[in-house]
Amino acid sequence: xxxxxxxxxxxxxxxxxxxxxxxxxxxxxxxxxxxxxxxxxxxxxxxxxxxxxxxxxxxxxxxxxxxxxxxxxxxxxxxxxxxxxxxxxxxxxxxxxxxxxxxxxxxxxxxxxxxxxxxxxxxxxxxxxxxxxxxxxxxxxxxxxxxxxxxxxxxxxxxxxxxxxxxxxxxxxxxxxxxxxxxxxxxxxxxxxxxxxxxxxxxxxxxxxxxxxxxxxxxxxxxxxxxxxxxxxxxxxxxxxxxxxxxxxxxxxxxxxxxxxxxxxxxxxxxxxxxxxxxxxxxxxxxxxxxxxxxxxxxxxxxxxxxxxxxxxxxxxxxxxxxxxxxxxxxxxxxxxxxxxxxxxxxxxxxxxxxxxxxxxxxxxxxxxxxxxxxxxxxxxxxxxxxxxxxxxxxxxxxxxxxxxxxxxxxxxxxxxxxxxxxxxxxxxxxxxxxxxxxxxxxxxxxxxxxxxxxxxxxxxxxxxxxxxxxx
Ligand code: BGP
Numbered sequence: 173x174x175x176x177x178x179x180x181x182x183x184x185x186x187x188x189x190x191x192x193x194x195x196x197x198x199x200x201x202x203x204x205x206x207x208x209x210x211x212x213x214x215x216x217x218x219x220x221x222x223x224x225x226x227x228x229x230x231x232x233x234x235x236x237x238x239x240x241x242x243x244x245x246x247x248x249x250x251x252x253x254x255x256x257x258x259x260x261x262x263x264x265x266x267x268x269x270x271x272x273x274x275x276x277x278x279x280x281x282x283x284x285x286x287x288x289x290x291x292x293x294x295x296x297x298x299x300x301x302x303x304x305x306x307x308x309x310x311x312x313x314x315x316x317x318x319x320x321x322x323x324x325x326x327x328x329x330x331x332x333x334x335x336x337x338x339x340x341x342x343x344x345x346x347x348x349x350x351x352x353x354x355x356x357x358x359x360x361x362x363x364x365x366x367x368x369x370x371x372x373x374x375x376x377x378x379x380x381x382x383x384x385x386x387x388x389x390x391x392x393x394x395x396x397x398x399x400x401x402x403x404x405x406x407x408x409x410x411x412x413x414x415x416x417x418x419x420x421x422x423x424x425x426x427x428x429x430x431x432x433x434x435x436x437x438x439x440x441x442x443x444x445x446x447x448x449x450x451x452x453x454x455x456x457x458x459x460x461x462x463x464x465x466x467x468x469x470x471x472x473x474x475x476x477x478x479x480x481x482x483x484x485x486x487x488x489x490x491x492x493x494x495x496x497x498x499x500x501x502x503x504x505x506x507x508x509x510x511x512x513x514x515x516x517x518x519x520x521x522x523x524x525x526x527x528x529x530x531x532x533x534x535x536x537x538x539x540x541x542x543x544x545x546x547x548x549x550x551x552x553x554x555x556x557x558x559x560x561x562x563x564x565x566x567x568x569x570x571x572x573x574x575x576x577x578x579x580x581x582x583x584x585x586x587x588x589x590x591x592x593x594x595x596x597x598x599x600x601x602x603x604x605x606x607x608x609x610x611x612x613x614x615x616x617x618x619x620x621x622x623x624x625x626x627x628x629x630x631x632x633x634x635x636x637x638x639x640x641x642x643x644x
Pocket of ligand 1: 184187348349407479542546590596597598599600605
C-alpha cells in the first residue's frame with residue numbers, strides 16, 4: 173500500500189454529534205426522523221413528519237454527543253494512528269434555515285476547532301458536505317431538492333465551507349450516497365411525496381438538481397483552490413446474476429448501470445444513454461436551464477468515493493420468499509454468503525469486484541469511505557468487548573482491498589471504515605447496531621453515560637494502520 177495511504181474512520185454529523193439545537197443550529201430533516209414504527213415510512217417520503225404523534229424518540233437529537241466529546245474522540249483517533257477522519261458538516265449548523273445571507277459563526281467555529289484538533293494529531297480531515305441532512309426550513313418552504321432553488325442554497329453553503337477551511341482541508345465529497353435519493357428519498361434528500369405526484373419524475377428531477385448542485389460546488393471549489401480534491405460518493409455493491417441464464421445476466425447488468433447513474437454523470441460529465449432512454453420510456457422530461465449540460469461536462473469529480481457493505485444478487489427467484497435486506501437495497505439471498513444479524517450479506521471478495529468495476533469504468537482514484545459490520549456487542553463483566561466477528565469482517569475486507577490494489581492495480585486513496593466509534597444507525601435509528609472500535613455506553617432509548625471504551629478491535633486496527641496493512 174502506498175506510504176500516504178489514508179487509513180482512518182468515518183461518521184456523519186446527524187448520527188454522531190447530537191447538540192441538535194446547540195450553537196445556533198437549526199433543525200435538519202434528519203432531526204424529524206423518529207425511531208420506531210414510523211421511521212421507515214418517513215424515510216421513504218411516504219409520511220410527513222408533521223402528521224406524526226407527539227412523544228416519539230428522535231435519536232439524532234443527542235446521538236452520541238460528539239458535539240461535547242469531540243476532543244476526547246479525536247484523541248482516541250490519534251491513539252489508533254488515524255491518518256484521516258471522514259465526517260460531515262451539519263448544513264443547519266452553518267445555515268440554520270438555509271436562507272440566511274451569512275453563515276452562523278458558531279457553527280463554523282465548531283468545525284474549525286475540530287479540524288484544528290485533527291490537524292494537531294496529523295489526521296487529514298475529509299468532509300462530506302451533505303450527509304442526509306437538509307435544513308428543515310428548506311423542506312417546509314420549498315420541498316427540498318424537488319425545487320431548483322436548492323442549487324443556490326447548497327452552493328452558498330458549500331462556498332462558505334470552502335472559503336473558511338481553505339488551507340486546512342483538501343478532500344471533500346459533495347453528497348453522501350447520492351443514489352440514496354432514489355431509495356430512501358426523505359432520508360437521502362429530504363423529499364416526500366404529495367398526493368398524485370409521479371414519484372419517478374419527482375425523483376429524477378430532484379436528482380438533476382443535486383447533480384447540478386454538485387457540479388456547481390465543484391466549480392466554486394476549484395476557483396477557490398485548484399488543489400481541492402472533490403469527490404462523489406455512492407452506495408456501491410455489485411449486482412451478481414443469480415444464474416448464468418442470459419436474462420439474469422442482463423438484469424444484473426442493468427441493475428449495475430442504474431446504480432452507476434449518478435456517478436456516470438458526476439464523473440463522465442453527461443447523462444448516460446441508458447438513463448436517457450429510461451426517462452423517455454417513463455415520459456419524464458427533465459427541466460433544465462441553459463448551461464446545465466455544460467456545467468456538468470466541465471465540472472467532473474476528482475475521485476470516486478463509495479460505501480461498500482455487501483454485494484447484491486438479482487435473478488428469477490421468488491422475491492417474496494428469497495429476498496434479504498442489504499444496506500436498504502433488497503437483494504436475493506446468495507447461498508454462498510453469510511449475513512449479519514441485520515441480514516446484510518457479507519462478501520469481502522465483492523469489495524474487490526466492486527473496486528475493479530469502478531476503476532474500469534471511471535479510471536479515477538477510488539476512496540472507500542464506508543465499510544463495516546453492524547453488530548450487537550456484549551460487554552463482559554470486566555468491561556471488555558471481544559468483537560472478534562468485527563475483526564474477522566474487517567480483516568477479510570481489507571485483504572481483498574489490498575489485492576485489488578496490489579494485484580489488480582486499482583488506484584486507492586484511503587479506507588475509512590464506517591462508525592469507527594459506535595453511533596446511531598441510519599436505517600434503524602438504534603444504538604445497538606454497533607460498528608465501532610470504540611464502544612459508547614448508550615442504549616436504544618438514549619439511556620447511558622456516553623462513556624467511551626475500547627473494544628478488542630481497537631488495538632487490532634491500530635496495528636493494521638501502524639504496519640500499513642501488513643498485519644491484517
Ligand atoms: C450508509 C450511510 C451511513 C451509515 C451506513 C450504515 O448507508 O451512509 O449513514 O449509517 O450506511 O447503515 P446503518 O447505520 O443503517 O447500519
